[in-house]
Amino acid sequence: MNYFIFGGSGFIGTHLVNLLYEKYPDAIIYNLDIVESNHSGKSNFIYCDVRLEIDLKISASEQDIIFNFSAIHTTPGHPDHEYFETNIKGAENVTAFANKFNIKKILFTSSIAPYGASEEMKDENTLPMPNTPYGISKLVAEKIHMVWQAKQEASRQLTIVRPGVVFGKGENGNFTRLYWGIKKHRFFYPGRKDTIKASIYVKELVNFMLYRIEMDIADVEIYNCTYEPAFTIEEISNAMMKATGMKRTIYKIPGGLLKFAAGVIGALGGKSFGIHPDRVKKLMISTNVSGKKLKExxxxxxxxxxxxxxxxxxxxxxxxLK
Structure with missing residues (x-):
């Protein structure tokens, strides 16, 4: 059996390669990405731009498994068209690759972004209402994968995971910024402490992915991958300080003032502070996503x-933490 990991050089892909290599050291793991990494000999790197037709000079069979992590995901950070070019064309080309070799199983990593920004609790049955180019592109990509499965629904398995904030070694994202903000006394609660931030540990996420993809079942399932219940930003900050032995007092200041300060610092070239008005705004809105289906x-x-x-x-x- 071969494992094809599209976007395998990234944060989640690297942890999945480590898990696969640990459990199945004799398996062939292909990392298909535009950023080179063979994970210290654990995977076989092949340059692959999913925006283009995938024409690989390798053998594959219907017993093989695809993990599709390829995406433009950092927000803010990219022009709108880049989210659509990579996330939608990538879904089309990866599913075409699966069709070509009659591969039966795909696990697609989506996002909670298709739900849109609101304070209401969202589960897998909530009507998606994305309000960003990233969220829209991810929802379309989900539908493309669903069409692939529906063409042979009696034999194909599709798993769509919608992770909350994924944290762990190599993340260099929201949790890492939070940690260093607290450590350097640069983090403040932006107007509230009860903002809910759904999250999942990267090792937990890849363990669930492998558990799910190894089921001998033909179906389509969507899972919100988050701890249940989700934690508030205050609970996350306190747990982070406890785990790392930090003692800090984190003050709450008006959100408008913090957004203004972030704008001024950014205009003065203070990127090293790691704050951006859009990130402050995101901190003030809950990602209130239910992980009940996964928990149960x-x-x-x-x-x-x-x-x-x-x-x-x-x-x-x-x-x-980094």
Whole structure:
């Protein structure tokens, strides 16, 4: 059996390669990406731009498995058209590759962005109402994968995961910025402490992915991949400080003032502070996503939220989180 990981050089892909290599050291793992990495010999890197037709000079069979992580995802950070070019064309080309070799199983990593920004609780049955180019492109990509499965619904398995904030070693994203903001006394609660931020540890996420894809079943399932219940920004900050031995007082200041300060700092070239008006705005809006379906499935979590933070800290030699 071969594993084809589109976008495998990224954060989640790297952790999946590590897990696959640990469990199946004799398996052939292909990392198909535009950024080179063979994960220290654990995978076979092949340059692949999913925006273009995928024509690989390798053998594949219907027993193989596809993980599709390819995406433009950082927001803010890209012109609108780039989200559509990569996320939609990528879905079309990856599913065409699966068609060519009659591959039966795809796991597609989507996002909670298709739900749109609102305070209301959202589960897998909530009507998606994306309000960003990223969220719209991800929802369209989900539908493209669903069309692929529907063409042979009696034999194809499609799993769509919608992770919350994914954290762990190599993330360099929201949780990493939060940690360094607290550590350097640069983080403040923007107008509120009760903003809900759905999240999942990267090792938990890839363990669930492998658990799910190894089921011998033909179906379509969507899973919100988050801890249940989701935690508030205050709970996350306190757990992070406890896990890393920090003692800090985090003050709450008006959100408008913090957005103004972020704009001024950004205009003065202060990118090293890691704050942006759009990121401050995102901090003030909950990502209130239910992980109840995952929690009530047969999958058994390996890490509590506190254990996950401790494990991440341990992965960095108990020095920091990054």
């Amino acid at each position: 499935s047969d999958y058994k979590f390996q890490y509590s939220f506190e254990d996950a933070l401790k494990d991440w800290y341990k992965d960095n030699d108990n020095l920091y």
